[in-house]
Amino acid sequence: MMENEARKNDTIIQVKDLKVNIKTDDGILTAVRGVNFEIRKGETLGLVGESGCGKSLTSKAILGINDKKCSAEGEIIFDADGMGQTDLLKLKPKGDEIRSVRGKQISMIFQEPMVAFSPMYSIGNQINEATLLHITKDKKKAKEISLGVMKKVGIANAEKRYDQYPHEFSGGMLQRALIAMALVCNPKLLIADEPTTALDVTIQAQILELMKELQKDFGMSILFITHDLGTVARMCDRVAVMYLGRIVESATALEIFKNPQHPYTKGLIGSVHKIGTKNQEKLFSIEGTVPLALNLPAGCGFYERCSQRIEGVCNVYDPTLVQTGGDHQVACFACTGCPNKGACGADGKEGGKDA
Amino acid sequence: MSDKKQILDVQHIHMRFNSKGVCVRAVTDVSFTVDEGETIGIVGESGCGKTTLGRCIVRAYEPSEGEVFYTAGDGEKVNFTKIDAKTMKKYRKEIQMIFQDPYSSLDPRMTVYDIIKEPLAANFPKMPKAEMDQRIMDIAAKVGLNTSYLMRYPHAFSGGQRQRIGIARALVLNPRVIVCDESVSALDVSIQAQVINLLHDLQKEFSLTYLFISHDLSVVEYISDKVGVMYLGKLVEYAPTKNLYGHPMHPYTESLLSAVPVADPEAQMERIPLEGEIPNPANPPTGCYFHTRCRYCTQRCKETAPEYRELEPDHFVACHRAEELKLKGFQYGD
Numbered sequence: 001m002m003e004n005e006a007r008k009n010d011t012i013i014q015v016k017d018l019k020v021n022i023k024t025d026d027g028i029l030t031a032v033r034g035v036n037f038e039i040r041k042g043e044t045l046g047l048v049g050e051s052g053c054g055k056s057l058t059s060k061a062i063l064g065i066n067d068k069k070c071s072a073e074g075e076i077i078f079d080a081d082g083m084g085q086t087d088l089l090k091l092k093p094k095g096d097e098i099r100s101v102r103g104k105q106i107s108m109i110f111q112e113p114m115v116a117f118s119p120m121y122s123i124g125n126q127i128n129e130a131t132l133l134h135i136t137k138d139k140k141k142a143k144e145i146s147l148g149v150m151k152k153v154g155i156a157n158a159e160k161r162y163d164q165y166p167h168e169f170s171g172g173m174l175q176r177a178l179i180a181m182a183l184v185c186n187p188k189l190l191i192a193d194e195p196t197t198a199l200d201v202t203i204q205a206q207i208l209e210l211m212k213e214l215q216k217d218f219g220m221s222i223l224f225i226t227h228d229l230g231t232v233a234r235m236c237d238r239v240a241v242m243y244l245g246r247i248v249e250s251a252t253a254l255e256i257f258k259n260p261q262h263p264y265t266k267g268l269i270g271s272v273h274k275i276g277t278k279n280q281e282k283l284f285s286i287e288g289t290v291p292l293a294l295n296l297p298a299g300c301g302f303y304e305r306c307s308q309r310i311e312g313v314c315n316v317y318d319p320t321l322v323q324t325g326g327d328h329q330v331a332c333f334a335c336t337g338c339p340n341k342g343a344c345g346a347d348g349k350e351g352g353k354d355a
Numbered sequence: 356m357s358d359k360k361q362i363l364d365v366q367h368i369h370m371r372f373n374s375k376g377v378c379v380r381a382v383t384d385v386s387f388t389v390d391e392g393e394t395i396g397i398v399g400e401s402g403c404g405k406t407t408l409g410r411c412i413v414r415a416y417e418p419s420e421g422e423v424f425y426t427a428g429d430g431e432k433v434n435f436t437k438i439d440a441k442t443m444k445k446y447r448k449e450i451q452m453i454f455q456d457p458y459s460s461l462d463p464r465m466t467v468y469d470i471i472k473e474p475l476a477a478n479f480p481k482m483p484k485a486e487m488d489q490r491i492m493d494i495a496a497k498v499g500l501n502t503s504y505l506m507r508y509p510h511a512f513s514g515g516q517r518q519r520i521g522i523a524r525a526l527v528l529n530p531r532v533i534v535c536d537e538s539v540s541a542l543d544v545s546i547q548a549q550v551i552n553l554l555h556d557l558q559k560e561f562s563l564t565y566l567f568i569s570h571d572l573s574v575v576e577y578i579s580d581k582v583g584v585m586y587l588g589k590l591v592e593y594a595p596t597k598n599l600y601g602h603p604m605h606p607y608t609e610s611l612l613s614a615v616p617v618a619d620p621e622a623q624m625e626r627i628p629l630e631g632e633i634p635n636p637a638n639p640p641t642g643c644y645f646h647t648r649c650r651y652c653t654q655r656c657k658e659t660a661p662e663y664r665e666l667e668p669d670h671f672v673a674c675h676r677a678e679e680l681k682l683k684g685f686q687y688g689d
Contacts, residue, residue: 230616
């Protein structure tokens, strides 16, 4: 139990039963349906899933920057400087407290660097914004700090670049500038929402390496959101796989790739051709598409597409994350055994440790 | 293998765009050949001229220089760059294109039925309606579209379904060559696998030839028989997939391969970094275009452009030092 204790002190953020509801014309759509995870100091957690599974909503809920029509429930406990353990969801979305966290202690890198910058202001100006708000009111000092970070993220000729506008930057350089903007306040947690999806492979590799280096220097934690399993393998210590607003499996990166349990995780890994193996076998494909999270039927969200579904169990009960050993958690009856031993019969695998 | 028929022969294609008095060389001196039933992957970073090359081949662009020979279904060899638009129309139905973005490549105001019908109606205006209907139904079923949804509009379909509509539209004319321009890049991985499998099955069934343009090196490795690597408008290497990925001969290919993140935490390659950024194609460097970023660069590379030559059978490369360099690729187990 010593280990558990130590882990608790190490945790920088804890998301508990997070739900995000979106009001639509057809009723309330629960896009995130009870997500639980924690990130430890200096660790990179990968949040993996396909579009529409709620990855971005989850990350934006942490910063409280979701759209007005979204409402979040649950708890997000962040170990904030000066405030101790704080539930970020309880803070007023426009209050001073969340603003001292947002951009300073938790910052975010967005997917498309071309869109994330305003074309009307120079790059330096936009990096300075955070510096002036959180670190110093002295403009000269702020410029110095901003230039320092720009150099750190590998923007050559920083003095000249400082006064340039976003259209004068290439995609890779702009992403560096965005990283500079996110890192200027030395955050404890960096949320990277598909930071390299829009970039070419060679630039992607540079940016990923840069993030790893900076993580070491600054000792920050990273929440890395992506749908690219290759990037996950390169970057993450632990991985949480999301499907339809839930985490269906979480484990260390090595474990996820070597020993995936959940049929969805298996499908995801199987549907990507592993480069360097001229395997001409058919790619595994998950049939069907992700259903809309509106009026979901009871049972597992993956039931319709699952190859291992147990009729009478998976479409009746809702699986929750169950520890299957070490750090590995899975929400699947086919992997952990069913909740109702009597109903399962011979198919239900050895009963289940969770019962 | 030797009885394979050549279907496309691209010879010294150049494409230059003039904008505000500046000449941008999008494609410079690209030559390669494609056999019938093969899949050719074209990879490279954005702005390297992959898409322009694809468009030159289907003659959506008029190449500035060079020739594209196409062997038609009846065995006749035609030079696409020499014939007029009217004659070209005869061959257009044999070469079709599938586009990148399934959202913007379908007209939102046309029903799926009309979208698939459009190429038929344009090429066979006299076809009886019943036959047209039949062909549309057949092809829709073949690509996995629910035929009872054909009267719906594209917005009612998901990305993967839309890409199937795009594929149906390209296939309805029974083409022989399909140029896929980043056709699966915008899709989620599980949907991507569905579409790739579909393309594979269709290729077998209709003995299609694909020109598969993509920046995704793992998809290209999976789907292609041969791969061409482009840099700054030039084809720098062209070889059978396994040769190219296993024994790259051009330094650019080497660093490109080393940059790909492998979906396995234990199999990460040591990255060979590329210095600097892609030069401006309006003002390319002297000598070898790649010399500004090449770690094997010599004085000779700065002065003279390397010849594009066949170093091993079927393995083409444009590098002065290709013979002496031992470049790293992926290690295939078998």
